[in-house]
Structures are given as C-alpha cells and as structure tokens.
Amino acid sequence: MRKRLKSIKLVFRGIGLCFALITFAALSLPTTLGFAAEQDDPLPSYPSLMANVAFWKKVYAQYSTTQGIIHDARNLNIIYEVITLKDWFEPGAYSYNDAKESCAKGYYQNLLKRIVSADARPSLEQERVLGLFAAYNAKNLLKDAHLNVRMQLGQKDRFLAGLIRSGKYLDEIRRILRAYDLPEDLAYLPHVESSFNYQASSKCGAAGIWQFTNPTGRRFMTINHVIDERRDPIIATHAAARLLKENYRMLGEWPTALTAYNHGPGGMLRAQRIKGGYENIFKYYNGPSFGFASRNFYSEFLAAREIARNYQAYFGEIELDEPVYRDSITLPGHIAIKDLARHFCVDIDTLEELNPSLRSSVISGRQYVPKGYCLYLPSKMASDSTFTAENIPPELFKSIRKSSLYCRVRPGDTANKIAKRYGVQVRDLIHANGLNAHATIRLGQNLRIPTQKQDI
Template sequence: MLFLTRRVFGTCMICLFSAGLLFITFGPAATAATRAPSVSAPDDFPVYPVIKPNVDFWIDIFTKYSRGEGVVHDARDLSRIYGTVKLNPENTRKAAKQNRKVKKKAIKNYKAVLTKLAAGKAPATAKEKKVAALFGANTTPSVFKRASRNLRIQTGLKQHFMEGVIRSGALVPEFKKIFKSYGLPEDLVYLPCVESSFNVAAYSKFGAAGVWQFTRSTGRLYMEIGYVVDERRDPFIATHSAAKLLKRNYGELKDWSLALTAYNHGLNGMRRAKKQHKAYPKIYTSYRSRSFKFASRNFYSEFLAARQVAKNYTRYFGDIRLDRPVSYTRFKVAGYVPASQLAQNLGLSLAELHKLNPALRKPVFDGRKYIPKGYELRLPKGFTHERITLATAGLYYDKQKPSKFHRVSKGDTAGAIARTHRVSLNDLIMANGLSRRATIYVGQTLRIPVAGEAIPKKTKQAISQEHKSPTPKKTEEAAAVMVASATPETQPLPPVKKAKTKKTARQKETQKKPVPEKAAPQATKPEIAVAPAATKPPEVPADVNLQVVTSDLKVRKLGEKKSYILGEIHVVPGETLGHYADWLGIPTQNIRTLNRLAYGKPISIGQAIKLPLPGAGSTGFEEKRFEYHQEILEDFFDSYDVVGTDTYEVKSGDTLWTLCANELEIPLWLLQKFNPTINFNALHPRQQLVYPLVNPNGVFPLDHDGNLDFRI
C-alpha cells in the first residue's frame, strides 16, 4: 500500500491494468478549480500550506503530463521543476530500456550543472542560468550540493489516471456505502487512485495485492489469504478491510492526514512521528527516519491531488464515460466443487467464472484445487438459485484436493520421482518448469501434479545465468541431480558494517500497521565480517528454476512427548510465529513458550524453531507451509519475468532489507535463489551479489510500493 519509487532515476505510474472486472458510475462532478483548495475550507482532509505545492505538482502529473514526458524535479521541493525530457510512451521492454538511458543522462546533466553551481562558478549557459534562477541570488553552495543529490524524474500519468477513473465507475458507489457503514469519510474511496488505480489484479514485486494493495502480513489480520482463496483480490471484501484499517489508524492518531500517511508508512512509524513532532505539517518538514522517504512524505499530497481530480474528472478529462456497476447472484456452495465442471454446467467459461470471483486463485481454475466448501460465489444476476443448485448437483466432494510435493534428495532423478508419485515425467517437468534435461537440484521442493489438473504446455523456464556452474551430464532419466553447496533462505540478516561500528541501525518498519508477529527477516546482532574484498561475483547454479520452491521446508522430528510430537524447522523469509500457529491450529503463545521466546522478540532467518506437532505428524503442517511459499512464487511470476542478471557490490551500512527494497527492488527469497552459496550472515563491503533483472509481463507493472514501475 505504498506509492512511488524511491530511486533517483525511478518513475512510477498509477496501476491501470485492465482487469475486466465489475466497474461503476458516479455522476458528473461539480465544477471545481484545477488547483488544490484552500486549507480554510472545512474538510476532513486539509491542504496545509506547506504541502500545497506538492498537491499542485501531483495534479499536474495526473492531468497535464503524458507518459511520453518525464518531469525533472527536486525530490524534496516539488515546486522546483528543472524541465522535462521526452520519453518513449510505448509499453515495451525496448522503450523502457531507452527511457532508462534518457532519464539517466538527464539526471547526470542536471547534476553536473548543480555541482558547478555548488563550486561557486557563475552560470554560463542558458540551461545553467535557468537552473540558478530557480534558487535565488543568495543561495549557498551547500544548497546546490544538496539539490544535486535530490534529482528525480516523474513520468506523466494523464492517460493512465483517466483510465483509472473510468475503471473506478464500477466500484466507487459500493465503496462509498461500505465506508459510510463504518462511519468514515466517503472521500477515502479515492485512495485506490494512488494505490492501484482500481485495478483488481494489481500485484507488486513485494507481494501487495488487489485494489487496496494489502501486504500478506497486514491483510491476514482482516481477510483469508491462502493458496485457494486470497480475499485481497476481491474488491469489496478488501474495501471492508481497508475501512477497518483506516478506522484503526484514525482512532490511534486522531488526524486523517496522519492516518492516511500511516496507511503507507505504518501505524508504528506514524506514532513515533507524532510523538516527536505532534502535527502533520511539522512531521512533513522535520521528521526523519530510514523509512520515511519520498513515498511516505508524498502519500497524503498524492491522495489530496487524486481526490481533487477524481471528484472533478470532467474538468480535467471532459465528458468521459465511466464503467458501470455489475449486479450478481450470490450462491454459497455446500461442498468442494471442481470449477471446470461447474462452469460447464452453468454455460460459463472458466475465464468468466474467474472474472466474477477474483478471490479464487489460479489453482482452483487449473484443477489443482476445488472451490472450497462454504465459499460464496458471485454469478450473473440472471442466474436463479434453482438453476445453480441444479448445476452443482452431483459435483460436490467431501474434501479438498491435497497439495503434493517432493523434497529432492541426493540420488533422486526426475524420472524416479515421477514413478514414485505415479505421474508422467512430462507432467512433472511441465508442472515445475524443468529444463529439457529435467535437471533437478538437492533441496528443491517439486510440485507433484494432481489428477484432473490442466498443466500448461508452456511454462516459465529456468533462466540461464551469465556465471554458470558446470552443466551435468545427461542421464538415462534425463534428470540428473545437482547438489547445491548451500541451502538458500535460511540465514539471519545482519546489516553490513565497518569493522569498528558497534551500534546496529534500526530497521525500517515493513508493515503498514503493527501486527502480532513480525515476519522474518529481522535485524539481528551484526557479525562484523573481516573477509577480504570479493573481486568477482559468486557462482550461481547453471539454471535457476523460477517455478520451484528452494527454501528448506523440512520438519525434523526431535522426539515424542505425551501429547504431541516435537519437531524442528528453520525460519525462511516471510514466515512468522503466527504462520506456524495458524498452520498447526494452536495459539502463537504455545510456540513462544516452547522456544522460550519473549513476546515481541522477532525471529530470524535460519533460526531453529521447535514445534508441537499433532499426533498425525508433520504432513498437514508441511503441506500448508509448502502452499504458502508456492503461492508467493506463483503470484510473483504470474506478474513478472526474469530476463537476465547483474551484480551489486555490497557497501558499508547495507542491510539485506535496504538492498532488496531500495537498491535491487526484488524480494529477498528471489535474491537468495540466485546466491545459494552466499552466507548472508556475514556480508562484507565490496562483496558482490548476483541479482535478477525483473521485467513485468503485464500491461502496467507495480513496484515494491504497490505502484506502477517503469524501471524495466
């Protein structure tokens, strides 16, 4: 639930994927000024004088500048616009590559001008004089120097914002009813303009999903999020959740400018900000923290601008026609139902059924899972309950299809695994995106196809790396096992420090609001590495399989107690004690007590955690854990492609969080997938990491903040 990129060359665009879902109409808005209203107007959302230039900036970005224009500006003072650059508006990788070069060159040129002015040299060229005039005659060298570090380019959003307004027509009327039922201001319905632009299918690199861009950790407090159902993707269920979250934020902070900023920055972060600076204007000008960067500082301003434009869309875009709301028939299924047979009996395509029920995940529609018992389906309004009841007759099953998987061990081959699980080798290869040689590696968790599954003929193949390990010889099974030298995703994440540094830097708050359990990774006491500087990138596997879970998900049996079996696991990225408790169906405190963990103490990557397993053993727990990680992997690669690799040299002060979130802009599990031999406990300056170059495969990609990302 965040907005805009933090990188200097970054641009961001509001998400406008055409999801083809349920869309609304609200009547033409009253005539209004094209600039931000005065703070003196009675309003739950005041435009403070200190941010009025920012609001005006975003109104212009939303309504004046197209995708073919990049606005070069100061990231701290949005009223200081240096100029514009011409960009290629096409949504292609070639255009994105061209634009990246154009933006990089523009930043370099303006930085050279500001650096010259900081050195005390008089402006000579027309460009230098124009830049100097933006500062005034008495500007000190330090101001120019600071400005040279704050250059940023914002891509125009006019067409995309308008398309988002059109899509909003199907949703806003119902959203207003929902917010009104919680006693909240109706204008909060315009927040998705800066979250997803009302794209139901929106998904960010870091796992925020749906119209309201809930992360898993926050969303699971209000919604069901699992391998079969992800309610973040249902716009109406997610709106109830957003209303609850915003109401809680306001109840804690007593101010809507703070409550909205907390939606982006996190409730704990805004509590700290309010404690230090009391009111929003002072927070905006004076609050400093590792996580309160461009996105958080501008979030409230962007909301105000988006609200202004969306409520007065005819003023900015003319008499455009908005999508209309859709009415449904709701039907709760009495058992587990195969989606393909239900769609056939109802005369619908699977695509139509999925469009009406976006919370049902892909495994339901490719036959890996059934529609769950008790799920309330949305079906076309003309469908009567009698018709639906007749269509479901004879389709119900008593149990859900299980997820089957196989942990690759030394000596395994794909052919032997296929025979063990009684599936065809070709199906196993296709389900896991294996290469033609069906190469597998120790530590991989292969997904076993289930009966009735529609396995696509083409899947994402493993990406060949520039730095390859020796390729294994082909076996009779065409399925040699590669033994990785280290299992990734099992180490704690200390920050990289200079040898004399003693104090650990506080990590950024990663969630939008406080949650009962903190997800790994968490900062741990740093181990200061004194290893010599790396001179070349680490070696990575010859083929990094993008469809196979490589985390260590094994549960080790330690012994039997009177009422349970004692098991042990090692923490991998994204997991919390809350997850383990949910998967076991026990209170989180039981796990804390067993491991002598104080409440609030975070868990770390690679940490050994003891679990009280039921008498049936670890099978159910392992299945749920596998589905959790498989879901993250599938959702990511449904939206993004890996097209190559690059290297990053670790700097003093880096943490894996800052590397992943700010520099590399990829999730940790993906970074570790490409660096299986790296000890992330002991990163040191000048060490090199291999990281994947990620391109979106959709119409408009979302960045790690849940906003359109054109850095491809």
C-alpha cells in the first residue's frame, strides 16, 4: 500500500497543482455570488456546503432524467462520469437503466480497487480518476472510495415542470408562511420534496407537495378512506408550517430544523448534542441513520432556492401556471359529488382539481363527500348568495354515509389478491385502510373494501 500511495503522489505531482488551482477557483466563485453565510439570512449557506450546493444545482438545472451522474457520495466535487439513460416512459426503460447504472458503478468500483492495490504505473483512465482526487488527501479518500460510488439521476426536466406548477399556489404558500412568522423562502422546499407535484406519492407512503407520511400527517390533518388532506397544497402548507415551527423551537436554528424535516427532530437533537451547530453536524456527524439524503437535504434546499429565485438565468423566460383562486362552503350533510357538480353547474373534473384532498372513492361516487367537508368552488362562486350550502336542495343530503364492505384477511391473502377478489384497485385498498406503501397486511385483520355496494 505504501508503495502504491507513493506512486499516486508521483502522479499528483504532474497533475495535482493544476487541478488544485482549477478546483480552488471553482469553489471560490460561489462566495462572490452570495453563497457565504449572511448574518441576516435565517437560511444561510456555509463554505463547507459550497461543493454540495454546486452539485445539486447541476442536478436541478443541468442534467435531465435521462442522465445519471456517477459520483463519490462523500465528495460531490468528484464526478466520474455522466451516463445516458433511456426515457423512463419507454418500454423496458426501468430494466435497461438499472442495468446501465449497475454497470457504470461496477466499473468505477473495480477501477478504484485496482488504483489502490496495483503496483504498476497507472493507466490513462486511472490517471484521469486519480486527477479527480488531486485536491484531496489521497490516502484517506482512495482507500475506501470504491464503497462510495453512487448514481444521482438528473432532475432538470422535473424541476422545470415543478417551477411551472408552482405558480398555482406559491404566492399563497408564502402568505401562509408569513402568517406563521416563518422564513418565506421555506416555500421553495416542495421543489426538493416533490417538484411541486400535487399528486406525488413516495414508495414509503408520503403524499402531496410537502410529502407527509401517514403518521406525521395524522398529527396535523385528516387522513381517512374519503379524505387525505396531505394532497391539498394549502391545507398541507398549514401543516408543514406548524411542523417546521415545532422543529425550530426544538432545535434553535433553521438549517438544523429544516434537516429535521427529513431526518426527524429526535435524530437532529442527538446530532446537535454530539456535534453542536449545523455546520459541524454536516461535516463531522456520522450517526447510523444520518445518511446521504439527510446530510444533503439542506444543500438541496439551498440549490433549489437559488434556482427558483433566479429561474430565468437557468431556464430562460418561462410562463408559470396561473394562480388558483377558490372559495369554500361547508357542507351540512353527506352528498354525492355528482349532485354537487349538477347543482353548481361545475364539472366533476373541476371539483376534483379544486378539492385534491377528496379520495378517488369520492370522485368515482363510491363514497359521499362527507358532512362538514369544506368544499372548494371556483373563486367568487361561493361568495354569490345563490351558491351557498343553504341553497343546496335538502333532499340531496344523506343523513348517513355509505356503508363499507369489510374483509377479514385469511391465510395466503395479499393486498393484490384481495383487491382482485373484490374488483378494486390496490391503491384504493391502501388508502381506505391506511396501509403502508408495501400494502402490508396481517392475518385476521379487517380491511375496508372501497366499493359501491351498500351492504356490509
């Protein structure tokens, strides 16, 4: 190993000085662009975050979802290669892209192992990779670099789509954050969480633009078989504001509080007790669950904020979606959505768009819009005296909601089998019963079947 490291040092003598100067210039540039921490900015950057913020800016504004960035997971300056992937909507794209990612990562893992173990003079390809480490301590980084090869999918097209979508609610989100006395720039967090995709769902069961999981969402919102308020961007923003305010009160600084949105306040309290302020946590904390996503969460936010604030510099002139204006009425009873659409002369698609918290079981008519629901209507319609809840014909309201069919889980049952047995969608079964993203069920469990049948 000593002989090999000596060989590496000899290579660095030829390329190290040049590479170090280029790297120093590149990393010094953001400071002149306002990346240095500002005392009056509650969401500051730090010198130690510059490389990470620069990396995520490339992810969001340079590389698209048909490009994969092969990089070192600890030092985001080190990008080995950018590979080309198939469009994810093409047939067979997932298997093709997975294979290409595995091949690229395997190639660099093996190359890095050979660099560390070989005694001969490095090849041209090995010299190229060694040059990526020239500005760093080779002994510390190269030894286990093969364990830290990672691929990050580009997000440029998704980020641009999110920018356009954000026009619908961004002003209202800012107003809500001001009302909670929170930094308005927190309005850019959904770019990181969901690309402002109002229908976003994650594999761990998080939903909506703020990506609340079921357990956390239930602390602040209604989530049941007919309503999921996580999917309403305004209701969910109130919930996010309350959660973020809780985090800040507990942790005392916004970078740490914001990271707690991903890592959890308990985890960040432990990190804070061990390492102190956010920058020390970022640089030195190695908690068992404080992985790549948590360490980079705040850097991602800073990159997203910079791009969203100055999107013309990255994407040119684009037209954002028009703001959505809506008024509301409170329903005094259970009612079918088709009856509401007919009464207000509004199509069901419009009601669905204005009321994203209503589950598909309500939109399809399998369940009623529940009593007490705050129904959103096109702006100014609800303020018209002829378009009030009192003017809805009483006979349209139901005194009780539709009954549900239940099924007891038997040996050998899976969510897929039960959904097929009753002719319903698995996702509806998951929503109706608050199942996790893997649709885990247990023997003897009673499952609500989302169906039009009235009998139990």
